[in-house]
Amino acid sequence: QSALTQPPSASGSPGQSVTISCTGTRSDVGGYNYVSWFQQHPGKAPKLMIYEVTKRPSGVPDRFSGSKSGNTASLTVSGLRAEDEADYYCSSYVGSNNHVVFGGGTKLTVL
């Protein structure tokens, strides 16, 4: 199972919006609504930011939103803040074998 494809880096200035893409196949991202997004700061465990494509766990700011079109999911961070600078990983269920796959990760820099 190959990793989902994410851009290695993304950036934006405070207050701006940035969108990170996550491309898979019909067997994972395109076939199921089990796409999640995780934020990870250095030395910390991943934190769930979006689940089931568009849902936000309690406590996650509504500046974070998720969407999906075909085999590509996206995470949008609006009103960028310094604390949003982190690595972001997408994840998807893989229905053909009941597995899970992660993306390669995107380093978000707040300029």
Next chain:
Amino acid sequence: QVQLVQSGTEVKKPGASVKVSCKASGYTFTSYAIHWVRQAPGQRLEWMGWINAGKGNTKYSQKFQARVTITRDTSASTAFMELSSLISEDTAVYYCARGGPVAGSDWGQGTLVTVSS
């Protein structure tokens, strides 16, 4: 509140095995799956496998299929991940995470496993 507490740092020699534990509290252990995810230094998150804590059935990533065993002890609300035939490339932080079909919002603190001769 939900907590997943993992066992401590391990240092192993090449060829050895390591067994990491993940003790759950704050929820009904058998109602969720436990996923295992690892992260080598400077690398991406990598899914290893999961166990249905209720039924005990497992699924493993093809990459680790031959070397990983995930088990659970329902009486202790604890899941275990054992990785055998360790090589230096297995040096990583290993995480457990509560979830359903995918890992969810509750993760352990991570266990550093270092493989070195």
